[in-house]
Amino acid sequence: MVVLPLANGVAPAIFILGDSTADVGTNSFLPGSNARADFPPNGIDFPHSRATGRFSNGLNSADILAELFGYKSPPPFLSLNSSTLKKRSFTGINFASGGSGVFEITGQSMFGKEKIPFSTSSNNKKNVVTMREQVKQFSSVRGMLSHTMGSAATKKFLSKCLFFISIGSNDILAYYHSRRSIRKTEFLGLIGLAYETHIKSLLNLGARKFGIISVAPIGCCPSQRVFNVSGGCLEELNELAREFHPILDSMLWHLSLEHEGMKYSLGNAYEMTINVIDNPLAFGFKEVKSACCGAGKFNGEAICDPHANLCLKRDEYLFWDLFHPTQAASKLAALTLYSGPPRFVTPINFSQLAEVR
Ligand SMILES: *C1O[C@H](CO)[C@@H](O)[C@H](O)[C@H]1NC(C)=O
Ligand SMILES: *[C@@H]1O[C@H](CO)[C@@H](O)[C@H](O)[C@H]1NC(C)=O
Ligand SMILES: *[C@@H]1O[C@H](CO)[C@@H](O)[C@H](O)[C@H]1NC(C)=O
Numbered sequence: 628m629v630v631l632p633l634a635n636g637v638a639p640a641i642f643i644l645g646d647s648t649a650d651v652g653t654n655s656f657l658p659g660s661n662a663r664a665d666f667p668p669n670g671i672d673f674p675h676s677r678a679t680g681r682f683s684n685g686l687n688s689a690d691i692l693a694e695l696f697g698y699k700s701p702p703p704f705l706s707l708n709s710s711t712l713k714k715r716s717f718t719g720i721n722f723a724s725g726g727s728g729v730f731e732i733t734g735q736s737m738f739g740k741e742k743i744p745f746s747t748s749s750n751n752k753k754n755v756v757t758m759r760e761q762v763k764q765f766s767s768v769r770g771m772l773s774h775t776m777g778s779a780a781t782k783k784f785l786s787k788c789l790f791f792i793s794i795g796s797n798d799i800l801a802y803y804h805s806r807r808s809i810r811k812t813e814f815l816g817l818i819g820l821a822y823e824t825h826i827k828s829l830l831n832l833g834a835r836k837f838g839i840i841s842v843a844p845i846g847c848c849p850s851q852r853v854f855n856v857s858g859g860c861l862e863e864l865n866e867l868a869r870e871f872h873p874i875l876d877s878m879l880w881h882l883s884l885e886h887e888g889m890k891y892s893l894g895n896a897y898e899m900t901i902n903v904i905d906n907p908l909a910f911g912f913k914e915v916k917s918a919c920c921g922a923g924k925f926n927g928e929a930i931c932d933p934h935a936n937l938c939l940k941r942d943e944y945l946f947w948d949l950f951h952p953t954q955a956a957s958k959l960a961a962l963t964l965y966s967g968p969p970r971f972v973t974p975i976n977f978s979q980l981a982e983v984r
Contacts, residue, residue, distance in 0.1 A: 638696065639787050641692075642765060645727070646723060646727050647950070648796070650680065654725050657756070671941075682947070683947050683954050688960045691958050712768070717784075720768060729795055729821045766828075789980065791840070798818055799845065838964070842868040843900045844868055844901050845868055847901075853924050896960070
């Protein structure tokens, strides 16, 4: 007889997939990865100032979302051994890997978000866990649940679990900074299709409740402002991010018609973030252009490492490093996803997603 440890939350478990915006230390387990943050001053505001591999001064949005649902933030899949994996399968696991993208190739050989070129030629040292591999890892978790509970109970269990996905920035960055051999509309169509493939795989594995986060105005990241002589956002990059949202919206809507019991909530990271950049003071931010930690123009020309500049009032900054938000900004984002209005999250917010049957 198996007793399901139903946590305080209304959903029995939370599974998180995606890139560095949701990575809680996955890449620290990839010895060959260049996309990592397991060194100070990353984590300076984390308990014991520990650098956990999060691309943040403290927590990221995945952590805070989990907390809002009454959970401890799910640990990285790669940190689990056979016994902890079994236990965690019932409460939640985080598969997200910094540098990964919707496309299999993103983060492997193209210009990745972490901006460090590397070679894929000789060895099989992994740089990232790709989205397809993350889904595969979840599939092994499902196998374990099935083995323990039987397939009918697993189906029922998974239909109530929440699946958070935050991915796409790295694909768009890679496309923008590559030779762009295909047209924009074609690129957006392809990324939509590839994303749909992942969601369909998860649906086939029993997932039903999706909390999806679209792409933020990545043209406003310190690392991208550097490319604008006037110091403004890179408009073309923002346009790609903006146009990605309706593609996700229609993909999810169509899938929800085709798959019984599918529910979703789509966070508009673009609107949420632009709103803060346009009215920083209203949200308690004083600096929305420069990163707190980094070097060069806007602190956007080098990663956050022990040699970087570090700001004092981290909560007044929107950006922690050249690409990623501070803990303060992540907190705001998570709260907006959890209980925000339709301008920022549709057709329902994340708290409603958990409750809906
Ligand atoms: C979203 O979340 C809150 C808190 O759960 C809920 O009360 C509210 O009705 C929702 N907001 C909107 C505008 O849908
Ligand atoms: C698995 O990890 C836990 C916690 O990290 C540890 O206490 C336990 O001994 C490990 N179990 C096995 C089978 O390695
Ligand atoms: C650079 O920023 C300005 C606003 O300051 C904007 O008008 C312009 O379009 C941007 N240039 C590029 C190449 O995105």
